[in-house]
Amino acid sequence: MAFMAAALLASCSDKDNDYSGDFGQIKVPDTRQLEQTVTANDTQTARGVTFTTEGAWTSTIAEKTRAEAPDWIGISPDHGDAAGSYTLKITLQPNDSEESRTATIVINCGTSKIEITVTQEGTDNPVEPMPANRITRIESRQQTIRNSGDSDPERWTSTSHFAYDDAGRLTSYEWDDTPENTDNAMDEVLRISYPDAKTLKLSAETTESPEKESYTVTLNDAGRAVAARSDDGPERWTFAYDGNGCCKECTYEGDETHYYPRTVCRWSGNDLTGLDIYREQDLDFSYEFEYHTDRPNTPALCNLDLNALLFDVCPDIEDADFFMGSVLSGIGRLGNRSAHLTNTNPDESVFVVEQLPDGSFRRFRVLNERIEWKQVDGRITEVIWSQEVECFLEKDGKETVIPEQGYKETETHRIFY
Structure with missing residues (x-):
């Protein structure tokens, strides 16, 4: 009117x-x-x-x-x-x-x-829409090869299954790290229900424990999560957005032992370029993200945000017991997703393993990290993450590299629709 x-x-x-x-x-x-x-x-x-x-x-x-x-x-x-x-x-x-x-x-x-x-208006070169973009399964394998060559490569595999309702909404995300077992039991299961337009219900369980964790997520008029709380404890998350629909801040409360209750998100050119992690009122550390500018990350190509589900490149709270940010981002409930596919798997680039008797520290440093996204007819079919890790001793400001204690890591994810 x-x-x-x-x-x-x-x-x-x-x-x-x-x-x-x-x-x-x-x-x-x-x-x-x-x-x-x-x-x-x-x-x-x-x-x-x-x-x-x-x-x-x-x-x-x-x-x-x-x-x-x-x-x-x-x-x-x-x-x-x-x-x-x-x-x-x-x-x-x-x-x-x-x-x-x-x-x-x-x-x-x-x-x-x-x-x-x-x-x-529509485009003259359209990308095929749903259901061709709906992920049903992800098969993952990880391998670690040590430079010393004195042991067999460490290998680990997993399979993720995804189910949807008639409206195309994700209803379950099942993760199994032993797909060769015979009892077909999934190691972790996340179930999602939609009681009304303003509410999501999350239920998480594992085969190792009979107890279930349940959460209630409150949505705003735009369908974005603004708050989430544990149904069984004091944990609570809140999310704030800018005028463009990008999540700009995440906060957490309820767990007294949690060190990092606040995350501030930095966006540039429709991509999430960094997270600033706060401890109490002070900035403690930051993550920086890089992207493949020639690899678009749109729902028309892939219904789930693989940046979030595979690599935690999304707004999130550091070290929370439940990965609320990656789950909500993955299913499109935490505002806009980054416009491009990530070339970053956020982690500590330098980390301490132990202090030796002579006062030196044995540390590891990430080298040559990269993520390769393979696509067929526009759809993501395989993701390969790899990095080299260098070992070194640090004492009195001097570094000594120990080549034989370094290693190489590779993760391969095959995507099925």
Whole structure:
């Protein structure tokens, strides 16, 4: 109704070139801004939307074809705390589909509202959509080869299984580190249910313990997690977002022994480029992330965020007992995913193993880390992570490399749809 009123007002004003619109507690100087069309590759509308409100205002974004908020469009700012003049910036993800798509942005102030319709045209070279992008299984194997050559390579394998409901939502994530066993028991199982549009329920169990851990996740109007809590204890996570739908901060409370209760996320160019980990009020350490700029990471190519599920490249809390950040990011509930596939597996680049009797420290340092993503017809089919680890002794500021104590690690993940 608001948009129809805007269109009528605009048509009546064509004669004198007055396109202004009065919607009660919201004033729009140019109602032509309320309907915008962009091409498939545009990541920002050419025009913002300027309006004036008589009080605080909020916003929602919706599509007619889905109940959840679309993840391809965002606005900044997404709310205002006081009366004033505002200019809305609209950002978009490229449209990989042949079909155009339309979202409606609703601005509410008191009893008044305006509706902004944004249509993004389809591409001439579409990427095939669901269900071709839905992951059903990941087979993983890890190998460690020591430079000394005095032992057989260490090997470890696992298989992950994924199940979905009729709406395409993930309902279970089962992980088995011994796929050759005969009892078919999964070592870890995460089950996900959807009681209503504002709630997720997570249930985690292992074959080693009869006890289940359960969590309740609260979602905002855009379908993003804003809070999560343990149903059986005091643990609680909270998540905050910027105007573009990117998670900007994670906090944790409830466990008195937890050293790192706060993480601040740094974003650049639609990629999560770093995490700053705080201990009490002070910055303790940071992770930096790098990406393959020629490898897009979009839901159209892969329904789950493998950056998060395989490498923890996502907003998260350090050393929490439950990997809430990677789980919620992996299933698309922690705001925007990074636009590209990672070339980083965050870990300590230098770590201490022990202090020797002579006062020196035996340390290890990561060298030549890389992640290779293999794709067939746009879909990710295999991921190979590798790194070399160098051993050295450090004493009085001097380092002595011990080549025979170094090793090489490789992880290979095969993706099935």
